[in-house]
Amino acid sequence: MWSTRVALAATAALAIGLTGACGDGDSAGKATGAGQGGFTVPKIAARQSLGAGEGRVNLVAWAGYAEDGSNDKKVDWVHPFEKQTGCKVNTKIAGTSDEMVTLMRTGEYDAVSASGDASLRLIASGTVAPVNTALVPNYADVFPGLKLKPWNSVNGVAYGIPHGRGANLLMWRSDKVRPAPTSWGAVFDANSPYKGKVTGYDSPIYIADAALYLMSSRPELGIKNPYALDQKQFDAAVALLKTQRGLIGEYWSDYTKEVQAFKSGDSVLGTTWQVIANLAKAEKAPVEVALPKEGSTGWSDTWMVGAKAKNPNCAYKWMDWIVSPKANAQVAEWFGEAPANARACGLTADRKFCDTFHATDETYFSKVRFWTTPIAQCLDGRKDVKCVDYSKWTQAWTTIKG
Amino acid sequence: MDDDQGLTAVAAARPAPGPRRRAAAVLHRRPRLRLTLLLSAPLAWLVPGYLGALAAIFLTAFWTTDTFTGEVVHQYTLANFQTLWDEPVYRTIALRSVGVAAAVTLIDMAIGLPMAFAMAKVVRPRRRPYLVVAVLAPLWAPYLVKAYAWRVMLAHGGLADEVLGPFGLSGPGYGLTATVLVLAYLWLPYMILPVYTGLERLPDSLLDASGDLGARPLRTLRAVVLPMVFPSLVAGSVFTFSLSLGDYITVKIVGGRTQLLGNVVYDNVGAANNLPFAAAVATIPVVVMLAYLAAARRTGALREL
Amino acid sequence: MTLSPAARAALRAVLVLGLAVIYVPLLVVLVNSVNADRAFGWPPTSFTGRWWAHAMDDAGARRAVLTSVKAGLGATAIALVLGTAAAFAVARHRFFGREAVSLAVVLPIALPGIVTGIALSNAFQVVLKPLGVGLGLFTVIAGHATFCVVTIYNNVLARLRRTGTSLEEASADLGADTFQTLRYVTFPALRSAMLAGGLLSFALSFDEIIVTTFTAGPGAQTLPIWIFGNLFRPNQAPVVNVLAAAMIVLSVIPIWIAQRLSSGARSPV
Numbered sequence: 010m011w012s013t014r015v016a017l018a019a020t021a022a023l024a025i026g027l028t029g030a031c032g033d034g035d036s037a038g039k040a041t042g043a044g045q046g047g048f049t050v051p052k053i054a055a056r057q058s059l060g061a062g063e064g065r066v067n068l069v070a071w072a073g074y075a076e077d078g079s080n081d082k083k084v085d086w087v088h089p090f091e092k093q094t095g096c097k098v099n100t101k102i103a104g105t106s107d108e109m110v111t112l113m114r115t116g117e118y119d120a121v122s123a124s125g126d127a128s129l130r131l132i133a134s135g136t137v138a139p140v141n142t143a144l145v146p147n148y149a150d151v152f153p154g155l156k157l158k159p160w161n162s163v164n165g166v167a168y169g170i171p172h173g174r175g176a177n178l179l180m181w182r183s184d185k186v187r188p189a190p191t192s193w194g195a196v197f198d199a200n201s202p203y204k205g206k207v208t209g210y211d212s213p214i215y216i217a218d219a220a221l222y223l224m225s226s227r228p229e230l231g232i233k234n235p236y237a238l239d240q241k242q243f244d245a246a247v248a249l250l251k252t253q254r255g256l257i258g259e260y261w262s263d264y265t266k267e268v269q270a271f272k273s274g275d276s277v278l279g280t281t282w283q284v285i286a287n288l289a290k291a292e293k294a295p296v297e298v299a300l301p302k303e304g305s306t307g308w309s310d311t312w313m314v315g316a317k318a319k320n321p322n323c324a325y326k327w328m329d330w331i332v333s334p335k336a337n338a339q340v341a342e343w344f345g346e347a348p349a350n351a352r353a354c355g356l357t358a359d360r361k362f363c364d365t366f367h368a369t370d371e372t373y374f375s376k377v378r379f380w381t382t383p384i385a386q387c388l389d390g391r392k393d394v395k396c397v398d399y400s401k402w403t404q405a406w407t408t409i410k411g
Numbered sequence: 412m413d414d415d416q417g418l419t420a421v422a423a424a425r426p427a428p429g430p431r432r433r434a435a436a437v438l439h440r441r442p443r444l445r446l447t448l449l450l451s452a453p454l455a456w457l458v459p460g461y462l463g464a465l466a467a468i469f470l471t472a473f474w475t476t477d478t479f480t481g482e483v484v485h486q487y488t489l490a491n492f493q494t495l496w497d498e499p500v501y502r503t504i505a506l507r508s509v510g511v512a513a514a515v516t517l518i519d520m521a522i523g524l525p526m527a528f529a530m531a532k533v534v535r536p537r538r539r540p541y542l543v544v545a546v547l548a549p550l551w552a553p554y555l556v557k558a559y560a561w562r563v564m565l566a567h568g569g570l571a572d573e574v575l576g577p578f579g580l581s582g583p584g585y586g587l588t589a590t591v592l593v594l595a596y597l598w599l600p601y602m603i604l605p606v607y608t609g610l611e612r613l614p615d616s617l618l619d620a621s622g623d624l625g626a627r628p629l630r631t632l633r634a635v636v637l638p639m640v641f642p643s644l645v646a647g648s649v650f651t652f653s654l655s656l657g658d659y660i661t662v663k664i665v666g667g668r669t670q671l672l673g674n675v676v677y678d679n680v681g682a683a684n685n686l687p688f689a690a691a692v693a694t695i696p697v698v699v700m701l702a703y704l705a706a707a708r709r710t711g712a713l714r715e716l
Numbered sequence: 717m718t719l720s721p722a723a724r725a726a727l728r729a730v731l732v733l734g735l736a737v738i739y740v741p742l743l744v745v746l747v748n749s750v751n752a753d754r755a756f757g758w759p760p761t762s763f764t765g766r767w768w769a770h771a772m773d774d775a776g777a778r779r780a781v782l783t784s785v786k787a788g789l790g791a792t793a794i795a796l797v798l799g800t801a802a803a804f805a806v807a808r809h810r811f812f813g814r815e816a817v818s819l820a821v822v823l824p825i826a827l828p829g830i831v832t833g834i835a836l837s838n839a840f841q842v843v844l845k846p847l848g849v850g851l852g853l854f855t856v857i858a859g860h861a862t863f864c865v866v867t868i869y870n871n872v873l874a875r876l877r878r879t880g881t882s883l884e885e886a887s888a889d890l891g892a893d894t895f896q897t898l899r900y901v902t903f904p905a906l907r908s909a910m911l912a913g914g915l916l917s918f919a920l921s922f923d924e925i926i927v928t929t930f931t932a933g934p935g936a937q938t939l940p941i942w943i944f945g946n947l948f949r950p951n952q953a954p955v956v957n958v959l960a961a962a963m964i965v966l967s968v969i970p971i972w973i974a975q976r977l978s979s980g981a982r983s984p985v
Contacts, residue, residue: 072945079775211663213678259585259667265756265953266562266664272757273566275585292753400476400685403678408500410670435893445894446809450817453802453865456794457820461862464839465831471838522734529731533724542731544972549738551967552745554923555943556960560741563748563756570744570758599738628719649826657828657926673830680834689834696828704819704826 050163051135053316059144059325065097066323069112069121071310073344074172074331075100084343086336094330096323113137116317119324122172123313125160125381132168137313139166144325147332150350154371160379161311169311170328173337173346175366176307176377177210177218178298180281180289182271193222193301196279197253204256208270208279211260213399213406214380217306218280219246219253221378225303234389235306236381243397243405250409260410264288271296283366284345304376341366347374465697472690483686491691501675505695508672511591512655516602516648518595523602523647528636530603531610532618543607546600554597558664561593565665585667593665594655601654602647609643610636645707652703656696672696742964749957756953771958780942781959787853787928787938788921791860792914798861799868799917800910807876824863832863833930840931852936859931860924864917871913872906879905915970 068075075098078085087098101118103109109127112118113136123131131137142148148156148170155161155171162168181190186203190196196207197219209215220235223245232242258276261267267285270276272294286298312331314324330336334352341348342357347368354363367373381388387396397405438445472491475484495501530542549557564570564582571582583589613636621631659673672695680689719727749767751760771777802821806814824832836859840851883905887897925940932941943956 079779081770082773082775254668257668262663265559268754269562269566269756272753273568275567288754292757400679400688403685404494404498404688407504407670407675407678408498410668411500411503431895432893435895438894439888442809446805446811449801449805449809453798453805453821454817456798457824457862457865460839460858461824461832461836462820464835465827467842468831468835468838522730525727525730526734529727533719533727534731540976542735544968545735546738548964548967549742550919551923551970552742552964553940553943553956553960554925555940556745556956557741559756560744560748563758564741564744566758568758570740573759596737596741599734628723649822653826653828657830659830660925673828676830676834686834686838693828693831693834697831700827704822708815 050132053135053138055139055141055166056144056321056325057141060322062094062096062323062326063320064095064323065099066120066320066327067099067101067118068327069101069103069109069118071122072102074122074310074340076340076343084339086330086339090327090330090336094323094326096320096326098327110134110136113315116315117319118315119318119320120312120314120327122310123169124308124310125379128160128169128311128313131313132163135316137168138316138318139168140170140314140328142167142170145170145329145332147329147334147337147350150334150352151332152349152351152369152371154374155309155349158309158379160309160381161313169313170332171349172310172312172331173341173344173349174307174309174374174377174379175282175284175346176300176305176374177280178283178286178305179301180271180279180286180296180298182274182277182295183297184295185274185277189297189299190278191299191302193218193303193305194226195301196256197222197249199252199255201256201278203278206258206275206277207253207256208259208261208267208276209250209253209257210280211262213402214306214382215260215280216243216246216250216402216405216409217378217380219249221306222303223249234387235378236383237388237391237396238383239387239391239394239396243401247405247409251411254409254411268292268294282345287345287365300373300376304378306380307374307377308380338362341368468686468690469694469697471687472694474687476685476687491688494688495691495695501692501695504670504672504675507587507669508656508696509699511587511594511671512652514591515594515598515655516651518591519599519602519651520644520648522595523599523606524640524644527603527606527610530607531613532615539611543604546603546607550600555660555664557597558593558661561589561596562664565589565592585665587666587669589665589667590662590669590671593661594658595651597661598651598654601650602644605643605647605650606640609640609646613639642710645710649703649707653700656699745957745964746961749954749961751954751957754954756957767954767958771955771962774955776937776942776946777955777959780937780939783853783937784922784939787856787860787936788918790854790857791864791921792917794857794861795864795868795917796910796914799865799913800872800906802865803869803872803876807873808881821866821869825866829924829926830930832859833927836862836927837930851931853932855931856928856936856938859927860921863924863927864920867917867920868910868913871909871916875906875909911973915973919967919970 075087076084077087077098077100087100091097101112103112103121109121109123110130113121113123113131114134121127121131121137123137128137151171155174157165157167158171161171179190179193179195181195183189185206186195195201196209201207210218216238217235220232220238220242223230223242224232224235227245230242230245232238238246259266259270261270261276261279264282264285267276267281268289271289272292281298283298286296289296312328314321314328318324331340332350334350334356337348337350338353338356338358341353342359342362345366347366348354348357348363351369354368357363359365363369382399383396383402385395385398387394438448471483473487473489475486475488475490526546530539530546534542562585565585567584569582575581583592617635617639618631621635622628626634657673659671659677662669662671662674672692676689676692679685679692747760748756750763750765751757752762752764752766753760799821802817805811806817836855837851840855840858844851844855883901884897887901892900923940924938925944928938928941929944932938937945939959943959946953946956
């Protein structure tokens with residue numbers, strides 16, 4: 010429904026989209042995550058070899074993932090790909106994960122930059138095929154922390170090539186907020202001295218941030234995964250956010266809005282993305298960011314190939330291209346996320362880009378729990394309770410905002 | 412408007428009419444056929460196309476969505492309306508939205524009427540077209556850009572603060588007030604134009620007569636101008652009211668933490684893929700708007716739109 | 717009207733003040749289009765022509781403008797046919813349900829855009845999906861045409877009511893048939909009304925975002941949708957201001973034409 014827009018990649022799209030299950034690196038979590046929902050996986054074989062390119066490839070992508078220079082002449086990694094492989098790229102920009110699923114089901118598209126919730130649905134419905142990573146040479150350089158994760162694999166079988174990742178950080182105005190906060194408690198403290206100047210992310214997925222905080226502040230609730238909340242845990246998270254609403258100046262959902270609010274001082278404390286913090290600093294706003302001690306939520310995407318792809322060879326070539334060091338560096342810098350390819354770090358225009366985005370810092374990302382759209386079957390593997398699904402999250406978000 | 416004032420006799424007397432001429436004659440003799448031809452296209456478009464789509468969407472409100480597959484489950488249920496009714500938050504939001512729409516409309520009437528009056532009756536006639544252009548031109552500036560300009564102006568230390576500062580005041584900041592203000596700004600031309608047109612049609616002689624008969628300007632305004640321009644005001648208000656009632660973008664930009672009905676609909680359909688619930692929420696502005704139109708119809712304003 | 721000089725002065729003052737309020741935000745847009753700060757920091761600390769240069773060779777922006785022009789022209793063309801026909805039916809005939817026709821024409825614009833948007837999007841998907849057709853530019857055009865009909869309808873209806881039927885009767889008396897009368901008498905009288913309505917319909921379509929959001933296929937990126945996408949990424953946000961500033965200036969031309977054509981007789985809204 011929505012069309013080409015970073016707004017969506019940046020707002021609702023990212024919010025509901027870019028996901029993953031437990032972001033912690035422990036493999037037990039992964040195993041249960043892979044079986045999440047208890048759905049059966051259709052048997053589709055991965056390709057064993059690649060042939061010649063078909064001359065074209067049809068992509069479904071988030072805005073900003075397949076730039077051909079039409080937005081900014083200098084931002085173009087599509088034309089070099091076309092020149093090198095002879096595969097002409099047709100990109101359909103999707104606004105939401107639902108749209109991605111719908112588009113891929115038509116069978117017209119060869120590859121998709123799917124997010125966690127979309128990826129699970131695509132796998133379960135047999136819309137996408139497993140990916141033979143041996144046919145994607147650049148996969149070797151992808152960070153181990155992104156390989157065979159619950160949002161891009163099932164039972165140890167890869168279903169896609171990781172694209173990049175990012176965390177939802179805590180940002181504050183260093184001149185107004187003292188001492189520097191180290192905990193998410195700063196944005197949830199009912200007696201906060203920054204009342205009316207706190208900002209939160211404007212999406213139901215923000216409930217997971219509250220759940221994440223409750224994991225450490227109220228361990229008796231027994232939250233294991235902020236995206237798998239039973240009714241009691243969910244109610245606690247919602248109650249926390251209702252209290253927080255009294256502190257909120259405004260909820261943010263797009264870059265420009267947040268950069269501007271922090272620069273003018275309308276917001277002094279709240280969640281952010283690294284790229285926003287960088288922009289705010291570039292505009293000389295005195296802000297600092299940190300990954301609080303509780304860890305954080307975050308997002309990560311995967312390129313997947315359609316089960317009925319008409320141009321599978323070009324689709325594989327594209328997947329290899331987008332995680333190749335140079336292209337991955339370009340897309341990561343343009344979009345503002347940590348690249349998936351370790352060697353991309355040597356090729357970014359900004360030498361310190363990977364450090365800024367913690368691309369190589371696995372301990373950093375081990376604290377990040379990547380966005381997953383919650384479903385009724387608990388993602389943490391519990392079978393004795395039903396979890397609250399995303400449509401309930403949406404309705405709860407409405408009641409939180411009041 | 413008699414349909415048969417034509418000259419059937421003359422047409423018939425002409426020798427050997429061509430097919431076009433014959434078709435013309437048929438059309439001329441049969442007003443019903445003419446009417447059918449005229450109405451078929453617009454009605455075919457609007458009735459099945461638009462009203463049908465509306466009906467379909469409200470039918471959807473009685474269904475639910477399978478949250479995993481995202482498919483709509485075609486099973487009759489009142490659950491969506493039950494949720495709407497049970498959750499006090501939806502009532503609050505509905506009332507807030509109607510309140511915002513009403514406030515925007517009143518503000519636009521209060522500003523638009525004197526402006527339109529000045530344009531139509533005070534300014535020299537030669538200047539009027541320029542003024543109409545001046546009022547219309549901002550409509551071409553993209554809506555989003557204007558809303559963002561207001562966001563910049565209302566920011567902490569922004570233009571609003573700078574202007575109000577010397578008076579010991581500060582801007583309203585982001586929130587409900589800002590939302591009303593920006594919406595009133597965005598839709599003001601939609602109020603000024605119909606009112607201006609209505610006033611322009613009002614003959615000056617009528618106003619002079621009122622004055623000659625001893626009415627003071629305020630009396631003339633109340634007894635002559637207002638009643639005659641009332642339908643135009645209502646026509647303008649249909650725009651301002653409806654445009655405000657369905658808005659979800661302005662409130663996202665300057666609304667701080669507030670939300671309106673449009674946001675609820677949008678969040679449910681755009682992000683959660685819950686079309687049935689979105690449709691149920693959407694019935695609220697539709698019912699409000701239909702009631703508004705019904706009331707407006709009585710004033711004859713619909714013909715002024 | 718015999719107004720006291722004080723009252724006249726007061727009204728003039730309101731008018732000037734009102735226009736000032738209308739134009740201040742537009743001025744802010746203009747200033748921001750040369751504001752060196754990407755996030756529109758206020759007050760601007762330094763100025764740059766960079767954004768204008770950027771905008772000049774932004775292929776995405778050009779394409780979006782072109783798409784919007786196509787959408788506007790398409791929607792206006794359909795609206796012209798439908799609106800004029802409906803106006804003729806209502807003005808020149810008496811029939812049962814005449815008021816209902818008026819209501820059906822007004823409804824698409826009187827109902828909030830988001831309702832129209834989700835209704836049309838849903839209908840398109842139900843009807844088009846089985847045919848294997850996705851949303852695209854033509855769905856935008858169809859959606860826009862639906863709410864644009866009213867602008868043409870109102871203009872033409874007003875003109876038809878004002879001109880009455882005497883000229884057409886005279887034409888018929890002189891032996892012209894229905895088509896000739898339509899072509900040589902009725903149409904010339906309506907042309908300006910149709911043009912004025914058409915220009916407004918074009919403007920309405922050009923800046924529409926809510927219905928467009930729901931009816932546009934991923935390939936059809938109209939200008940407001942492009943703006944929506946770009947306003948939210950700071951790399952591009954200033955370019956949007958340039959575009960807006962340029963459009964405000966350029967917009968005077970079509971409006972001026974519309975104003976001339978409707979010759980102050982009736983506002984086109």
